[in-house]
Amino acid sequence: MMAQKQIVLGALDCFAPGFLAQGMWAHPADRTGDFNSLSYWTDYARLLERGLFDMLFLADTIGVYDVYGGSRDPALRLGVQVPINDPFVLIAALAGATSNLGLAATGNLLYEPPYLFARRLSTLDHLTGGRVGWNIVTGILASGARAFGRDLMGHDDRYDFGDEFMEIVYRLWEHSWEDGAVVQDRERPMFTDPDKVHQVAYAGRHLKMSGIHLTAPSPQRTPLLFQAGASGRGKQFAARHAECMFVNGTSRASLSRAVADMHRALAEQGRTPDQVRILAGLTVIVGETRAHARDKQEAFKAAASAEATLVHASGGLGIDLSRYPYDSEIEYSETDANRTLMDNLTRQPDGSRITIRQVAEKMSLSSRNMLIVGDAQTVADEMIAVVAETGIDGFNLARVLMPDSLEDFVRLVVPRLQEKGAYKAAYRSGTLREKLGLGDGARLAANHYGRHAGEEAVASI
Amino acid sequence: MMAQKQIVLGALDCFAPGFLAQGMWAHPADRTGDFNSLSYWTDYARLLERGLFDMLFLADTIGVYDVYGGSRDPALRLGVQVPINDPFVLIAALAGATSNLGLAATGNLLYEPPYLFARRLSTLDHLTGGRVGWNIVTGILASGARAFGRDLMGHDDRYDFGDEFMEIVYRLWEHSWEDGAVVQDRERPMFTDPDKVHQVAYAGRHLKMSGIHLTAPSPQRTPLLFQAGASGRGKQFAARHAECMFVNGTSRASLSRAVADMHRALAEQGRTPDQVRILAGLTVIVGETRAHARDKQEAFKAAASAEATLVHASGGLGIDLSRYPYDSEIEYSETDANRTLMDNLTRQPDGSRITIRQVAEKMSLSSRNMLIVGDAQTVADEMIAVVAETGIDGFNLARVLMPDSLEDFVRLVVPRLQEKGAYKAAYRSGTLREKLGLGDGARLAANHYGRHAGEEAVASI
Numbered sequence: 001m002m003a004q005k006q007i008v009l010g011a012l013d014c015f016a017p018g019f020l021a022q023g024m025w026a027h028p029a030d031r032t033g034d035f036n037s038l039s040y041w042t043d044y045a046r047l048l049e050r051g052l053f054d055m056l057f058l059a060d061t062i063g064v065y066d067v068y069g070g071s072r073d074p075a076l077r078l079g080v081q082v083p084i085n086d087p088f089v090l091i092a093a094l095a096g097a098t099s100n101l102g103l104a105a106t107g108n109l110l111y112e113p114p115y116l117f118a119r120r121l122s123t124l125d126h127l128t129g130g131r132v133g134w135n136i137v138t139g140i141l142a143s144g145a146r147a148f149g150r151d152l153m154g155h156d157d158r159y160d161f162g163d164e165f166m167e168i169v170y171r172l173w174e175h176s177w178e179d180g181a182v183v184q185d186r187e188r189p190m191f192t193d194p195d196k197v198h199q200v201a202y203a204g205r206h207l208k209m210s211g212i213h214l215t216a217p218s219p220q221r222t223p224l225l226f227q228a229g230a231s232g233r234g235k236q237f238a239a240r241h242a243e244c245m246f247v248n249g250t251s252r253a254s255l256s257r258a259v260a261d262m263h264r265a266l267a268e269q270g271r272t273p274d275q276v277r278i279l280a281g282l283t284v285i286v287g288e289t290r291a292h293a294r295d296k297q298e299a300f301k302a303a304a305s306a307e308a309t310l311v312h313a314s315g316g317l318g319i320d321l322s323r324y325p326y327d328s329e330i331e332y333s334e335t336d337a338n339r340t341l342m343d344n345l346t347r348q349p350d351g352s353r354i355t356i357r358q359v360a361e362k363m364s365l366s367s368r369n370m371l372i373v374g375d376a377q378t379v380a381d382e383m384i385a386v387v388a389e390t391g392i393d394g395f396n397l398a399r400v401l402m403p404d405s406l407e408d409f410v411r412l413v414v415p416r417l418q419e420k421g422a423y424k425a426a427y428r429s430g431t432l433r434e435k436l437g438l439g440d441g442a443r444l445a446a447n448h449y450g451r452h453a454g455e456e457a458v459a460s461i
Numbered sequence: 462m463m464a465q466k467q468i469v470l471g472a473l474d475c476f477a478p479g480f481l482a483q484g485m486w487a488h489p490a491d492r493t494g495d496f497n498s499l500s501y502w503t504d505y506a507r508l509l510e511r512g513l514f515d516m517l518f519l520a521d522t523i524g525v526y527d528v529y530g531g532s533r534d535p536a537l538r539l540g541v542q543v544p545i546n547d548p549f550v551l552i553a554a555l556a557g558a559t560s561n562l563g564l565a566a567t568g569n570l571l572y573e574p575p576y577l578f579a580r581r582l583s584t585l586d587h588l589t590g591g592r593v594g595w596n597i598v599t600g601i602l603a604s605g606a607r608a609f610g611r612d613l614m615g616h617d618d619r620y621d622f623g624d625e626f627m628e629i630v631y632r633l634w635e636h637s638w639e640d641g642a643v644v645q646d647r648e649r650p651m652f653t654d655p656d657k658v659h660q661v662a663y664a665g666r667h668l669k670m671s672g673i674h675l676t677a678p679s680p681q682r683t684p685l686l687f688q689a690g691a692s693g694r695g696k697q698f699a700a701r702h703a704e705c706m707f708v709n710g711t712s713r714a715s716l717s718r719a720v721a722d723m724h725r726a727l728a729e730q731g732r733t734p735d736q737v738r739i740l741a742g743l744t745v746i747v748g749e750t751r752a753h754a755r756d757k758q759e760a761f762k763a764a765a766s767a768e769a770t771l772v773h774a775s776g777g778l779g780i781d782l783s784r785y786p787y788d789s790e791i792e793y794s795e796t797d798a799n800r801t802l803m804d805n806l807t808r809q810p811d812g813s814r815i816t817i818r819q820v821a822e823k824m825s826l827s828s829r830n831m832l833i834v835g836d837a838q839t840v841a842d843e844m845i846a847v848v849a850e851t852g853i854d855g856f857n858l859a860r861v862l863m864p865d866s867l868e869d870f871v872r873l874v875v876p877r878l879q880e881k882g883a884y885k886a887a888y889r890s891g892t893l894r895e896k897l898g899l900g901d902g903a904r905l906a907a908n909h910y911g912r913h914a915g916e917e918a919v920a921s922i
Contacts, residue, residue: 015584017652026650033645033652036587036677038557062577064673072655072673079652083643083677085584086577092553093588096499113572115608116523116547123476123546126497127554147576149669182544184494189487189766191478191494191540194533208610212525212533216497216544305650 004421007387008277008394008436010102011048011406014059016084020367021283021400022312023305025079032402041090042097047403051410052424054436055102055133056094057226057396058087062108063144065315069322072143075315078308088120095128102432104133104226104244109165110158111139111148115209118172121223122215130219130431130442135226136241138162141315159233164204166241170450171200173222174443175458176213192216198458220431220442222450239265240449243438244277246396248368251349255280255370255390263391273391275445277436280386281369282395284405286379286412293373297365300400306360313363317341326356365400380416387422465882468848469738469855469897471565472509472867475520477545481828482744482861483773484766486540493863502551503558508864512871513885515897516563516594517555518687518857519548523569524605526776530783533604536776539769549581556589563893565594565687570626571619572600572609576670579633582684583676591680591892591903596687597702599623602776620694625665627702631911632661634683635904636919637674653677659919681903683911685893700726701910704899705738707857709829712810716741716831716851724852734852736906738897741847742830743856745866747840747873754834758826761861767821774824778802787817826861841877848883 017025017032025032034040048056065080066072075082087105094103103124107117124132138158139145145152153161181196201210227242229235238245239262247258258280263273285300287293314321319338324330330346330353332339346353354362365371372382383395399405417423433439444451478486478493486493495501509517526541527533536543548566555564564585568578585593599619600606606613614622642657662671688703690696699706700723708719719741724734746761748754775782780799785791791807791814793800807814815823826832833843844856860866878884894900905912 023650025645025652026647028647036679038588038590042557062675064675072658074655076653076655076658077651079650082675083638083653084675085587086581086676089549089553089581089584089588092550093556095554096503096557111574111577113574113609116572120547120550123550126546127499127550129499143672147670147672148574149664149671177544184486186487186489189484189540190538191486192537192544194535194537197533197537203610209608210610211604211608214523214525214543214545215547218497 005387005393006424007383007417007422008279009053009423010055010057010104010279010394010396011053012057012059012281012396012398014061014081014084015087015090016081017079018081018308019059020369020398021300021304021365022080022308023078024300024303024401026305027303027401029404030401036085038093041094044403044406045094045098045101047406047410049098049101051406051414052427053101054394055104055432057133057135058090058105059135060084060087060106060108061141061144062111062139063141063147065141065311066143067318067320068311068314070320074307074311078305078311080308080311088124091124091132092127095124100427100435102131102133102224102435103128104135104224106135106137108137108139108144109162110153111144114165114168114207115172115211118169119214122173122213122218125218125220125223126215130433132220133224133226133244133432135228136162137228140318155231156233159237161206162237164202164207166450167204167454168200168202168207168209170222170453171202171458172213174451174453175455176200177217179217182216200454200458202454220433222444224432224436224438225450235261235265238262239269239271242276243433243448244279244436246279246281247392248281250368250370252386252389255386255392259391269449270447275438275448277393277438278391279394279396280390280392281367282383282397283366283369283371283400284379284397284409284413285365285371285373285400286376286408288375288412290375290378293375297373300365301361304364306357306364309360309364310356312367313359317345321356324356328355329353330356366398369398376412376416379413380420380422383417384420384422466848466854467885468844468878468883469740470514470884471516471518471563471740471855471857472514473518473520473742473857473859475522475542475545476548476551477542478540479542479769480520481830481859482761482765482826483541483769484539485761485764485862487766488764488862490865491862497546499554502555505864505867506555506559506562508867508871510559510562512867512875513888514562515855516565516893518594518596519551519566520596521545521548521567521569522602522605523572523600524602524608526602526772527604528779528781529772529775531781535768535772539766539772541769541772549585552585552593553588556585561888561896563592563594563685563896564589565596565685567596567598569598569600569605570623571614572605575626575629575668576633576672579630580675583634583674583679586679586681586684587676591894593681594685594687594705594893596689597623598689601779616692617694620698622667623698625663625668627911628665628915629661629663629668629670631683631914632663632919633674635912635914636916637661638678640678643677661915661919663915681892681894683905685897685899686911696722696726699723700730700732703737704894704909705740705897707740707742708853709742711829711831713847713850716847716853720852730910731908736899736909738854738899739852740855740857741851741853742828743844743858744827744830744832744861745840745858745870745874746826746832746834746861747837747869749836751836751839754836758834761826762822765825767818767825770821770825771817773828774820778806782817785817789816790814791817827859830859837873837877840874841881841883844878845881845883
């Protein structure tokens with residue numbers, strides 16, 4: 001048998017009651033309401049390790065989905081990613097409960113002081129033995145910015161700010177402490193060789209700092225970097241920084257386009273496709289038989305909340321979907337600035353339009369992710385085919401019902417993928433970056449932007 | 462036997478190689494060099510739970526002790542609290558490894574965005590089941606401020622800033638979510654009752670924000686609050702906010718003065734001594750016999766680093782002690798602004814002066830803490846007598862050799878304290894605040910400033 005591409009697999013979730021399948025917390029069998037307890041998450045993480053998942057990936061939102069109807073009340077009432085806790089605290093709490101699982105979370109760089117953020121991530125990388133990832137985001141919610149007494153920066157400005165933030169954290173992670181700086185020589189005595197520790201100084205338009213990194217180099221130094229930029233400026237940012245990229249798409253065609261886009265953007269940064277892993281969001285409903293899976297899907301659809309789906313979609317789009325007719329085709333006013341985005345939302349492959357109700361129904365279980373429904377054989381075959389055809393490297397799996405969705409997947413689909421040689425039979429050793437075959441050993445690849453960003457500036461101080 | 466006051470006991474340490482007994486990491490039996498590994502800390506925390514310690518308390522320093530000789534090199538070379546990792550990450554990692562131990566850490570409010578800091582602490586309180594404490598500090602190192610592109614604020618300004626920070630976090634923790642706001646009613650469905658969640662808005666001289674708290678109420682809501690203000694403004698801040706206070710003093714007389722001072726400051730805030738626990742820093746060297754303990758002390762003294770002690774003391778005082786003669790009595794210039802502080806450092810009870818060398822020797826194992834050396838009987842008796850005479854409620858124990866100092870204490874001293882009825886035989890149930898008998902159930906006491914700070918402002922939005 002020809003050696004087959006091994007599918008990379010993450011579990012995508014957030015530290016909140018509702019994630020993508022909106023309203024499922026209200027399903028009688030769902031445990032998501034226990035999300036504040038540590039045992040909920042240690043059970044979750046251990047299940048993922050049984051299934052050899054590469055990582056648990058925790059999305060995060062600073063702010064509330066308050067665009068729909070101009071009110072935060074529906075998000076609160078329906079549990080749409082609120083309350084939402086600090087995902088990096090959870091990663092730390094899972095360090096001791098797991099030994100191979102990658103632990104990645106979204107960190108919004110608009111609101112974090114880079115000096116402390118860099119230390120926090122280095123500390124996490126130490127305590128997890130190099131299993132930490134950071135999904136770089138720059139925020140979309142105005143309510144988030146207001147929580148810091150600010151207005152939300154413009155889209156491209158946010159990425160400019162992000163560039164400055166990255167310059168600082170790269171210098172701290174990669175260049176402040178040389179390899180071998182920590183000596184721990186009890187005889188001399190010398191804990192750290194001061195000649196191998198360097199001041200980092202940065203003064204940009206938005207950010208300014210001066211200091212040494214407070215933490216000695218962690219196994220990966222820079223945590224594994226994730227990004228999901230979809231705009232032009234976002235793709236450029238992702239192509240420079242990301243080692244894992246998220247793409248959304250409900251069809252093979254849209255995923256193929258997203259992959260081709262990303263590969264072009266990578267080439268512009270002098271990087272090759274094998275230096276990143278592209279993961280597509282995926283929702284799976286698997287049953288013992290196809291009929292069983294379809295029955296589950298219908299039951300889930302009935303349990304899901306259309307209103308909560310629109311609350312979530314409105315926040316993501318920045319468009320109040322309650323302002324459009326629910327059950328009839330949308331007629332746009334001349335001045336509707338959202339027309340293009342709304343067209344994207346409602347246009348079907350055949351050119352026809354669907355209503356807001358139909359949008360809600362379509363997105364209710366899987367949001368903007370691909371949805372695969374079937375028996376284990378069907379699901380495994382489809383996953384393998386999507387990878388082969390679109391050029392993605394794997395999936396970020398978002399559960400519908402917790403923990404049933406993941407238990408079913410681990411029990412039914414994982415063995416099929418393994419039989420087909422499309423999924424690992426055991427974890428590889430090393431850090432998260434090494435397990436994914438990325439980078440220069442445990443460190444950023446030699447040609448990664450961050451590996452050398454500001455190196456000369458640091459050396460000259 | 463008359464019911465005796467139960468001694469409160471914390472272990473005081475930091476997430477770094479060196480803490481107070483400077484240079485001990487170089488001792489052949491010391492394990493502190495493993496501080497980056499999770500198992501080092503889970504072993505540590507479990508040892509403390511065997512000894513029924515009330516808490517592990519992690520000090521923190523943002524910045525480097527670079528006052529001595531005007532250079533950070535000695536601190537790096539001698540491992541004086543550098544490298545230093547994020548203590549809140551460690552608390553999270555210890556949540557699952559412990560079940561009763563309080564987990565407290567220093568958080569410097571000058572550099573943390575209050576909105577995210579409040580969420581982080583609430584998340585920790587959830588995952589630990591209400592065992593989190595926060596030591597409020599406002600920083601002393603200019604190198605810390607520079608790491609954020611700022612100059613260190615003046616002393617009193619730092620406390621004014623701190624007052625604003627506290628106003629925000631109290632509103633988020635105490636008033637944004639009413640009790641019972643989280644309904645989790647699957648029938649309606651209603652996850653959160655929006656009418657019971659309130660906007661927090663604050664606009665001060667330094668800080669501004671508007672938003673709901675992102676986290677639902679945690680067991681303690683406000684984490685247990687620690688403070689160690691020693692200046693006039695610092696004492697006032699501590700008397701308003703702190704539920705546990707740290708005092709330093711090498712003698713019973715100085716501890717008695719510190720307690721009396723604190724009680725006066727508390728009274729000015731309308732609080733009574735039973736509403737706080739005052740803990741004194743303590744270093745214990747215990748042996749099977751007194752002679753054994755004294756031998757240990759001599760061996761530790763020989764291993765400790767005088768230079769590292771002065772590096773640490775210089776940073777704490779803000780005075781470069783390398784500028785004074787090492788081995789002869791100090792003669793001050795007319796213009797020496799540090800004369801008063803230096804007098805405090807070198808003056809003996811009999812009015813004589815000691816040299817910088819003697820200062821270093823005196824501080825090398827216990828810094829500014831009380832030091833007790835002896836067999837278990839002596840140590841236990843002395844601890845009980847100090848509590849009875851000075852009015853403190855207990856101690857924060859700083860180890861010399863790790864883990865030997867703590868293992869010896871748990872094995873030898875704890876049983877003696879228990880025999881004498883001066884120490885608990887088992888943990889009390891409940892949150893950290895409840896275990897210490899503070900507060901209104903798990904919450905801040907009804908007359909605590911934070912319980913009602915900004916309550917009306919929040920309700921009116």
